[in-house]
Amino acid sequence: xxxxxxxxxxxxxxxxxxxxxxxxxxxxxxxxxxxxxxxxxxxxxxxxxxxxxxxxxxxxxxxxxxxxxxxxxxxxxxxxxxxxxxxxxxxxxxxxxxxxxxxxxxxxxxxxxxxxxxxxxxxxxxxxxxxxxxxxxxxxxxxxxxxxxxxxxxxxxxxxxxxxxxxxxxxxxxxxxxxxxxxxxxxxxxxxxxxxxxxxxxxxxxxxxxxxxxxxxxxxxxxxxxxxxxxxxxxxxxxxxxxxxxxxxxxxxxxxxxxxxxxxxxxxxxxxxxxxxxxxxxxxxxxxxxxxxxxxxxxxxxxxxxxxxxxxxxxxxxxxxxxxxxxxxxxxxxxxxxxxxxxxxxxxxxxxxxxxxxxxxxxxxxxxxxxxxxxxxxxxxxxxxxxxxxxxxxxxxxxxxxxxxxxxxxxxxxxxxxxxxxxxxxxxxxxxxxxxxxxxxxxxxxxxxxxxxxxxxxxxxxxxxxxxxxxxxxxxxxxxxxxxxxxxxxxxxxxxxxxxxxxxxxxxxxxxxxxxxxxxxxxxxxxxxxxxxxxxxxxxxxxxxxxxxxxxxxxxxxxxxxxxxxxxxxxxxxxxxxxxxxxx
RNA sequence: GGGGGCGUGGCGAAGGUGGUUAUCGCGCCGGCCUGUCAAGCCGGAGGCCGCGGGUUCAAGUCCCGUCGCUCCCGCCA
Numbered sequence: 260x261x262x263x264x265x266x267x268x269x270x271x272x273x274x275x276x277x278x279x280x281x282x283x284x285x286x287x288x289x290x291x292x293x294x295x296x297x298x299x300x301x302x303x304x305x306x307x308x309x310x311x312x313x314x315x316x317x318x319x320x321x322x323x324x325x326x327x328x329x330x331x332x333x334x335x336x337x338x339x340x341x342x343x344x345x346x347x348x349x350x351x352x353x354x355x356x357x358x359x360x361x362x363x364x365x366x367x368x369x370x371x372x373x374x375x376x377x378x379x380x381x382x383x384x385x386x387x388x389x390x391x392x393x394x395x396x397x398x399x400x401x402x403x404x405x406x407x408x409x410x411x412x413x414x415x416x417x418x419x420x421x422x423x424x425x426x427x428x429x430x431x432x433x434x435x436x437x438x439x440x441x442x443x444x445x446x447x448x449x450x451x452x453x454x455x456x457x458x459x460x461x462x463x464x465x466x467x468x469x470x471x472x473x474x475x476x477x478x479x480x481x482x483x484x485x486x487x488x489x490x491x492x493x494x495x496x497x498x499x500x501x502x503x504x505x506x507x508x509x510x511x512x513x514x515x516x517x518x519x520x521x522x523x524x525x526x527x528x529x530x531x532x533x534x535x536x537x538x539x540x541x542x543x544x545x546x547x548x549x550x551x552x553x554x555x556x557x558x559x560x561x562x563x564x565x566x567x568x569x570x571x572x573x574x575x576x577x578x579x580x581x582x583x584x585x586x587x588x589x590x591x592x593x594x595x596x597x598x599x600x601x602x603x604x605x606x607x608x609x610x611x612x613x614x615x616x617x618x619x620x621x622x623x624x625x626x627x628x629x630x631x632x633x634x635x636x637x638x639x640x641x642x643x644x645x646x647x648x649x650x651x652x653x654x655x656x657x658x659x660x661x662x663x664x665x666x667x668x669x670x671x672x673x674x675x676x677x678x679x680x681x682x683x684x685x686x687x688x689x690x691x692x693x694x695x696x697x698x699x700x701x702x703x704x705x706x707x708x709x710x711x712x713x714x715x716x717x718x719x720x721x722x723x724x725x726x727x728x729x730x731x732x733x734x735x736x737x738x739x740x741x742x743x744x745x746x747x748x749x750x751x752x753x754x755x756x757x758x759x760x761x762x763x764x765x766x767x768x769x770x771x772x773x774x775x776x777x778x779x780x781x782x783x784x785x786x787x788x789x790x791x792x793x794x795x796x797x798x799x800x801x802x803x804x805x806x807x808x809x810x811x812x813x814x815x816x817x818x819x820x821x822x823x824x825x826x827x828x829x830x831x832x833x834x835x836x837x838x839x840x841x842x843x
Numbered sequence: 844g845g846g847g848g849c850g851u852g853g854c855g856a857a858g859g860u861g862g863u864u865a866u867c868g869c870g871c872c873g874g875c876c877u878g879u880c881a882a883g884c885c886g887g888a889g890g891c892c893g894c895g896g897g898u899u900c901a902a903g904u905c906c907c908g909u910c911g912c913u914c915c916c917g918c919c920a
Binding site: 293320321338342371374379381454479482706708 | 850853856869878879880881915916918
């Protein structure tokens, strides 16, 4: 019995039709003289009514795969279910075929229709095929499909080619740890799985494919997180003969189109916020703009006040910043202690605080600032009932610690609306970051990033000051896209390499094929990589990437369903001329 | 590499200060029931309390270790 309708499409207008449904038994309700079975497929759920005098449903168990023929009929008014799309109708069963039976389930797929299981995640992953039957996961996968197609349409309309790049590539020992694949024909040699198609797409630009994209699988052997998987898909894009705004317009267009077509949400225009401004105002290079709460500079007040720790901080050249929490004076000591823990986690020595009373500061370190209280109130715009939180530390730590406090305050006070999306671009990132351990400069983005022209003269003299054409897209505090304009001048490329400690010979060894290519007239170009799962997770309101990936890995980077990774057979190892070194 | 949380029948949970037969809901099995949509009612089966040590007359409970999942720091150009 082949279906001629889906489980999501019947309405009262279909009354009287004889149809066949195929699907899975989502619920059974047997009343003896009458039985109800909810049949589910990708498109929805339809109630089938069984009259034992016609067909018995007694054999049916949860999740059996079945085919039912019957007549569509409108339900009596008081029997209608307004919560179901098909709730005005039901199918009166005339013929039943069990297509396949189902073992007792390891967990309930849905505790009730539409309500996702509360089984622990490892179990869901072990039986992912069952979890994916749930309405929640079906919806998430549908969102992903539709968002991906929206993005693709947008880019195709703008003349981008969809092109592929290899997944067996040379390991370039920069950045994250590579996943590695041994070569059978060349024992002792290895491929790596790409961390991104970066070098290949830049070479495609040189080859004249001036607008390229792909849905690229990327692999990084670093510890996973809720927002980070060892393998992920990014919308990878690159274009030639463009400036930064051209790239940002494409990124913004892709996201606006995807949000509009997938969840019907019109994203506002993306403000462009330079990195330094983002750090100073929000304490983060991925600020959540759904709420105000901006950091303010407190250094002048700190210098004039009597709190020794902050005075010393200012003298040492550190930053002192303040976060005004409007109406926050009502927060308990316990809540404030919790915020201090956040600040300490991100490197601050502590979190100073005081409440703003009717005629002075109240508690915390307020008494050290009574003499200049009026200045501070005016300078920071303080109101009675505010809470003032302060951190003194080296600039980056100061910003980050207080920025995380900002996020924690917003969470505590429920300031971030769950149904709102606040996007922005953060631009002009630093070119280089100092690595304490190594005692050298690392590229902030990657070694092919184009510095802004005004820093070219002082690049070697003050690498830390240099800002580049590096940009991230951020929505609700999540970094969903990252990109840059690239260097197309071999001499400039060489200068950047030497700043990050890569000699000419080392560069030749690591990136030789790319440097060779770039001797043949590369065009100016730039692009981005956009984390698909992060975008979909935002749309779906999921906090874990795992819920928008068909078969994700655990934090231990294993897959409970197929039990990977797993040992190789000895003869496989022998063929690859590999042996396992025991011990740790 | 470090820190926090969790692990009790198939699933989700409860089990102050250690003390006879480990509790509840869902699911499963059997029965009753003609309008349910988490159906209801009656009965039943099912547990090495993640694993390994230790303390104790006695451990689900306390201690140590270990494994798994998860959140976070580091890491993630």
